[in-house]
Amino acid sequence: MLAVVVASTSAVVTVAVWSFSKTVDDNAIDITTGDTAAPVPQLESYENGFNILLVGIDNDATQSAAYGERDGTLNDVNILVHVSADHSNAVVVSIPRDLIVAHPACTDAASGTEFSAMAARPVNEAMSRGGLPCVVKTVSELTGLTIPYAGLISFDGVVQMSDAVGGVPICLNAAINDPAAGLDLPSGTSIVAGDTALAFLRSRKGVGDRSDLARISSQQIYMASLMRTVQGNGTLTSIPTLVRLANAAATNIQLSTSLADIDTMVSMALALKDIDLDRLLFVQYPGTTDLLRISRTVGPLKMRDH
Template sequence: MPATRPPRTIARHGRLARRRGWTTLVSVVASALAVVLVSGTSVAAIAGAQLATAPHTVQLSKDDQSTAKTADITAIKGGANILLIGSDTRVGQFDSDEDVEGARNDVTILVHVSQDHQQLTAVSFPRDLKVPIPACTNPQTGTTYPAVSSQLINESLGHGGVSCVVDTVENLTGLTIPYAGLITFNGVIEMSNAVGGVDVCVAKPINDSYTGLQLAAGQHTLAGQDALAFLRSRHGVGDGSDLARISSQQVFLSALLRKVTSDGTLSNPVTLYKLAGAALSNMTLSDGLAQTRTLVGLASALRGMNTSNMLFVQYPVIDDPDDPAHVLVSQDAAHALNLALQTDQRTTLGDSSTGRASEEAGTASGTGDSAAPSAPSDTPSAAASSPAAAAPSASATALPSTITGQSAAEETCSVGN
């Protein structure tokens, strides 16, 4: 039984009138992560074919672009940083009957791969977080936006495209980010279907009239539009906030990564090709990332990484006292996380660190055995049995207890409201 978490003050920013944009593109982030987890040989053949049909590439700022073109991604001092951005645009997407004024980065995830290739940290930035945004020029309209000291992070894409989002997160974290990908929600259905569905645990029933998602407590194999609805659901999980949705999404992403690294998915060339296609055909990549050698390098760096060393965390925030719809950076906790990433420290999360809409399987607030995933097999996964994963763990720095998240190895359940 995990330690009881202290009660949290519930921010009201998640309960305001519904925004109509599709804002849960993080599932396609999983597609990208799954692609780079495959063996170098497989990715070399598959990425070469898929990149030939990739729709677009974009340039980052000159410094970042130079780094990406000259550096070996497997040997970047201090580790490699990739920014994955989800746009709420409807243009060219399967559901285009709703109008969205401009494109926003409603999903922003920073992926840090440690220099020793022993840990991956994926940091989710809440869309309602107020941050400084530097001066940017929109590459499509030519409009120049002046620097602002406090604006929602999901406005940065509209200010200056992918490069502006990268500059904003660099400014916030103090990191250099030479690689980025912009992703759309069409890949959600394709990705979940390619792997035959993702097994997700639900501790309390989810009933979301906005997405149409109705899930009883227990285990569910989600694919296609059901997977999309699960990842979209905000009103049906936790306290109904975007912060709750982030933790629920981490349940899905962790289950997906456990699946693709443990049950032979990566040894099936047909599945692997579909997996790569679902990711790359729905992404706009920065020039440095849109190279076969870069994807092969990522595959090499992550091959054999244990899922216990793949961490999903939410960037630490506090409620905005002047606006209950928004959140601000939690300065002390954010400084600790930024410093850990800047210095490439091995990190761990504290006990009972799951977020507002997730909990460890079998906890008291859940529904008992019906909601718990099946017990882990004694047979080691492909990742766990690799030499890299079997090596003794280096000493790790504990992140502040206010930082929530989980490792991909943790079996957790999404909690309805």
């Protein structure tokens, strides 16, 4: 009987891994912008840690019409994750969507359309100027960091991923009532999943000063709780949960070709799983969102890999 269980489990895992790998490969995005002179090093060869850019888009062509429509697709969520060289700590940097930055010249790989460099425009316009590769290039030039890994997720992806882990606990000091986002949460702890999780991440009018900067705080609270959930509820040791999570990720997240590899993802997961959450720092990139006050900014804040 034990042999049957083991064999069956192994078969399920094998099929799941094959299906996951194929789907990820099919959806992968090349972020090298044609530069093949310097191949991306494997994760284990990083001596100064590694960087991943997570990009959330607001108007994916495949998403539900319930989320509304816009003229173009914007990279409204831009989160840069830096893991230290000894993998003992990590810094999560949220870049405000309206942050005024210099945009480099970009080329849309699908259409071949070329976009000239711009001196000062909101960072969330990068997606419409060449997709994920342009977002990576823009953030890389802003921060001065090499960003070899990236992932792209839509609204539907957030819903599916939160469901896959069984929801995420959120503790609020005060109730949130935001009809515009479809969100009504009491003070105290609530388990948010599916559309409620997405509404929490999108809500502006129900939190803080009702700005995008206040929404960033909600996103960081959610990410911290998600990591605690994954570390503490047996997700990394539960085959059914891992399969659900892998399927949700494969169908809802587009990874860079550098990351769309099982060995790389496993190595990265092993590097992340033991990080003490007390050594996980959430910060916001400083700067201005006001075009009229752009002359007052100090320019790009160059960060260092260490």
